Amino acid sequence: MKPAYKISLILIVLAVVAGAGAYWYVFLKPHQNLENTKPEFKLSSTQLFNDFTEDETAANARYSGKVVEVSGEVVAVQTGEQGTAIILEDELFGVSVYLDSSFVAANQQLTNQTATGQTITIRGKCDGMLNDVVISRAVIIQ
């Protein structure tokens, strides 16, 4: 084979591999794994709830869509068909945390042990506020 052919063949193979990589990266990229993501904010559930009640627009700009690490007292654990929710601070006006289903599957025991009255730390994505602050795709840190 002539060197020119060889080079172009190599280039074509490289282009295909790069294309496949780019496709995978852009179209099939996985969701962020929060167990290994550094949180942008670390705060208590009281602080987070107060920030949202004081100025929801500002709090949305600050926290919404970001990874937060929140500590607070568990007031309720709700396990439904779709997954597990942990409510911090207050049943209606607190922080509502929805656990990541794959985290729950891998940490069944830890999830089952979570009970009312405990103080826990979770890391998750802040989605905004309804009557409580909503955090999703969460993992239990402590």
Next chain:
Amino acid sequence: MKTLVLSIFVILFTTGLFGQEIYFTKTGTIIFDSSTPLETIHAENNQVTSFLKTTNGELNFAALMKSFKFKNALMEEHFNENFIESSKYPKAVFKGQILNWSAINLSKEEAQEANVEGELTLHGVTKKISTKAVLNPQNGKIAGTCDFVVSAEDFEIKIPALVRDKIAKEVKVTVNVLYEPYSK
């Protein structure tokens, strides 16, 4: 926000907080599907808040757009940034009423049909929705399910020409709730 908290307080206190007149859930589910043969578009929100007032059948739903979860991370990003503009319009709210409330018997543990009518606010646009739902009182809780169809156009959600064939114009919405009595 303050007005929302305030109005919930007002609802709770003026309707008798201590009876079992308010049923609520914070883990209601809304699923939407606008799949076409070309693409599966399916998202689930498991953090829907809803109140049901059992004195008159008044209903309230609120959901955050960012809580809609897609299997595909890129699709979720596009949904939030390009379609629903969740930073500008973070939530969807439904305020309505069960029209045949007097015919519903909560002490009967069986599926009962409810006619729901109300206003859905989504992407900054409010539209009237009327649909049939099924209520099923079980062990002191009330299970509710309902589905209806909305069109993206009605809510001024623009779909870029490039993906227009991949996304169904009619979006099927399924709602599932399990209300618990609110007592404190």
